[in-house]
Structure formats: C-alpha cells, structure tokens
Amino acid sequence: MKTKRLALFVLSSLFVLTACGQSASNPSGEALEKITFVLDWTPNTNHTGLYVAKEKGYFEEQGLEVEIVQPSEDSASMLVASGKAQFGISAQDSLAANYASEKPLPITSVAAVLQHNTSGMMSRKGEGLNRPKGLEDTTYATWDSPVEQAMIENVMTKDGGDFTKVKLIPNNIVDEPLALKEKQADSIWVFYGWGGVAAEQAEVPIDYFYFKDLNPTFDYYTPVIIANDNFLADNEEVAKKFLQATKKGYEFAITSPEEAADALLKAAPELDKTLVYASQNWLADQYQADATQWGVIDPERWNGFYSWLGENQLVEKVIPENTGFTNDYLTE
Known part of the structure; x- marks a missing residue:
C-alpha cells in the first residue's frame, strides 16, 4: 500500500544502464561490480540504509558500485523483473497478484526493510x-x-x-x-x-x-527488497555482498539515526529536514525490532498472509507456501 501517489521520474539512462558484470574502478584500481537499485517511489526514510551504505562506502568495501534510481512509468517490480535493475523495493501485499498469476515475474524478496507492518x-x-x-x-x-x-x-x-x-x-x-x-x-x-x-x-x-x-x-512485510531471480542464480556471492553492505547501512541507521538522516538528506535535499529527522528516530526501533538480525523474513508470517488472501479469494489462485521470498542471501 502506498500513502502517496507521487509523479515519479527517472533519467532515461536507466534504460541503457549496463548489466551487472561490467566493471568500473575505484581510486585503488580495484574493479567494482555495477548494481542498479530501483526505489518504490521518491526517497524517504524507508530507504535510508541504502543511502548510508552508499555514502559511507559500505558497497565499495564489498566491491560494488551501486546506483540508486527512482522508477519511471514502470514499477520497481517490472524493472527488476526485466533486468534493468538487479534489486528494488516492493511490498508483500503488492507482490501477491504476481505470485498468484499463471506466469509470475522472476522476482524474489530477499530482505525485509522493516520487521513489522507499521x-x-x-x-x-x-x-x-x-x-x-x-x-x-x-x-x-x-x-x-x-x-x-x-x-x-x-x-x-x-x-x-x-x-x-x-x-x-x-x-x-x-x-x-x-x-x-x-x-x-x-x-x-x-x-x-x-x-x-x-x-x-x-x-x-x-x-x-x-x-x-x-x-x-x-503483520505482513512492507516494504521488502526484491531481486531478479536470474541475477540471484548467476551471482550468488555478489547478491550476498550487496545485502551485507545494505544490512550494515540499516544497522548504522538503527544506532545513529540522525547521522543516517544526514546521508538521506544529502541524496534528497528536497525533503523536509525536520520530518526526516523525526521519522528516522522513530524508525530506528522498527528496522530490526525483535528479529535476530535486520532483513530476516519469518516464513510463518509470510505464508500466513498469503494463505489469508487465498482463503478470501483475493488472489487468482492459492499461493503455495514459501513462495516469493528467501533468507538465503542474508549473512549473520
């Protein structure tokens, strides 16, 4: 569910971005894997961990060059499924129709941004x-x-x-x-x-x-980080490195919310500074909450919500258990 229907844009270069696997170089000369991450809408405090990871060099530490973009007329799910982005943000309720379709898009949720539905x-x-x-x-x-x-x-x-x-x-x-x-x-x-x-x-x-x-x-998962299935299959270690850096970014946002807010505001200076700081302080307790680590998805809760949708005929067909998510790319 979205609270706002904002007019979103993205540079046309999104559609000509090279696929993961081509390299750039950091100042030390080491090759960096290129990753494109597409948001669900304009930058906000749900996304802060990503901007922290980029600002503080956590992605670069893992050998990654990550570009964070906003969606165009296509949703994040469509862009990730098509391979124009390797990762993106969606939500379990929004993904339900896809997993209940005859030919679902090749996308999988790999991490929960927030541990509970707020x-x-x-x-x-x-x-x-x-x-x-x-x-x-x-x-x-x-x-x-x-x-x-x-x-x-x-x-x-x-x-x-x-x-x-x-x-x-x-x-x-x-x-x-x-x-x-x-x-x-x-x-x-x-x-x-x-x-x-x-x-x-x-x-x-x-x-x-x-x-x-x-x-x-x-208490379903919203929002979640999704990934392209083909990318996951061919780039397991890269996916793990991406999530390790992202996890580190969100962990920083948990312990240092105001400094984390600065990273978001640097990337999106148009945001209301007072609101961002207040929101960041509130969300610091929500990213991981009572979970063993940031990002983990509880199969019982995931399956329970999709079962409810099926029982109430809110999707085309019953979604099989454990469809659409994995914790396999999260590292302790």
Missing part, C-alpha cells in the same frame, strides 16, 4: 475513530484495492462494525495531516513512520490503530 488508520483525535467500528458513517480515502478494503472489513467485523456503512472517497491526498485538518477525509491509511510522524510534526492531533494489532495475519 501501517494503520489515522484519523482526527477524539472523534471515535480510534477503533475500527468507529469508521461507520465516516469518510475513508481509499485506493479502491480489494485487499485494502477486505482488511478494513475484517477488522471492522471483529469489532462489531459494518464496513458497508463507511463512505469511500478517492484517495488523491498528498499531505495526510493537512487533509485530516481540513476534513477532506475522516480517516486515511498511512504508515506511521512517515504519515503519523508528519502529523506529530504538524501538530495535528490524531488517533491511530495498527492493523497488525487487530489481526496478527496482517
């Missing part, structure tokens, strides 16, 4: 929308996604509510706190690490509930 429902404080039943007879800004609406219906039903009483309006919102303040909508689905923190910074009082707290099945 998305939830944000509303104006004190209006009774701090629980799912409270959404009745109010306006909700929807992306009109069947999975999105099925999840809301699920938590509302469990709370004694009736989803048919929610007034659905199109989600064309860019500034969520402002939209709530101006009553453009009564509730909006956001990720707390950006949307919720933005409301704090804007001093817009909010109520919030996490979907994972109401139904553990909804």
Whole structure:
C-alpha cells in the first residue's frame, strides 16, 4: 500500500544502464561490480540504509558500485523483473497478484526493510475513530484495492462494525495531516513512520490503530527488497555482498539515526529536514525490532498472509507456501 501517489521520474539512462558484470574502478584500481537499485517511489526514510551504505562506502568495501534510481512509468517490480535493475523495493501485499498469476515475474524478496507492518488508520483525535467500528458513517480515502478494503472489513467485523456503512472517497491526498485538518477525509491509511510522524510534526492531533494489532495475519512485510531471480542464480556471492553492505547501512541507521538522516538528506535535499529527522528516530526501533538480525523474513508470517488472501479469494489462485521470498542471501 502506498500513502502517496507521487509523479515519479527517472533519467532515461536507466534504460541503457549496463548489466551487472561490467566493471568500473575505484581510486585503488580495484574493479567494482555495477548494481542498479530501483526505489518504490521518491526517497524517504524507508530507504535510508541504502543511502548510508552508499555514502559511507559500505558497497565499495564489498566491491560494488551501486546506483540508486527512482522508477519511471514502470514499477520497481517490472524493472527488476526485466533486468534493468538487479534489486528494488516492493511490498508483500503488492507482490501477491504476481505470485498468484499463471506466469509470475522472476522476482524474489530477499530482505525485509522493516520487521513489522507499521501501517494503520489515522484519523482526527477524539472523534471515535480510534477503533475500527468507529469508521461507520465516516469518510475513508481509499485506493479502491480489494485487499485494502477486505482488511478494513475484517477488522471492522471483529469489532462489531459494518464496513458497508463507511463512505469511500478517492484517495488523491498528498499531505495526510493537512487533509485530516481540513476534513477532506475522516480517516486515511498511512504508515506511521512517515504519515503519523508528519502529523506529530504538524501538530495535528490524531488517533491511530495498527492493523497488525487487530489481526496478527496482517503483520505482513512492507516494504521488502526484491531481486531478479536470474541475477540471484548467476551471482550468488555478489547478491550476498550487496545485502551485507545494505544490512550494515540499516544497522548504522538503527544506532545513529540522525547521522543516517544526514546521508538521506544529502541524496534528497528536497525533503523536509525536520520530518526526516523525526521519522528516522522513530524508525530506528522498527528496522530490526525483535528479529535476530535486520532483513530476516519469518516464513510463518509470510505464508500466513498469503494463505489469508487465498482463503478470501483475493488472489487468482492459492499461493503455495514459501513462495516469493528467501533468507538465503542474508549473512549473520
């Protein structure tokens, strides 16, 4: 799920980037493997570990030259699947339709950026929308996604509510706190690490509930790092080196969030500095959370969410267990 539909761009050179395997040279003369990484949208604090790894030379230490780009009209999944990028960012819920299709794209999730699903429902404080039943007879800004609406219906039903009483309006919102303040909508689905923190910074009082707290099945992985299957098969050691450097970047963001935020702001100076620092401090506890290490994906949680989609006929066919992810390229 995305909280914003931003107009994204990428330099045309993305489509003529050479494939991994050609080399460049660092000042010491050592050959570097070229890697292209495509984001899911514009740079934000979900991506900080990547920018830290690039800024601090962690990729170069592993013999890699990594270019981080934004997607064009094609999604990150399409660019990774086509081989125009070796790695990218997506989300488990967004990938479900692919794995349920007759001819799925050759992409696999290789690391979890955040260990838990931090998305939830944000509303104006004190209006009774701090629980799912409270959404009745109010306006909700929807992306009109069947999975999105099925999840809301699920938590509302469990709370004694009736989803048919929610007034659905199109989600064309860019500034969520402002939209709530101006009553453009009564509730909006956001990720707390950006949307919720933005409301704090804007001093817009909010109520919030996490979907994972109401139904553990909804503690799926979002966002995740995906990789091209053919690249993984042919470049196992390179993939491991990439993830080792990326892991080091996120570990730095965990222990030194403000310095990590500086790396993101250096790469994307257009971002709101105050929001980035606040978001970075909040996310420092979310990247790894209670996992044994950054990036690891729990098969039970991954499979549980896809099973729920199949049971509720939200995908074309049942997705077999352990489809679409691996922990094999993460190193201790």
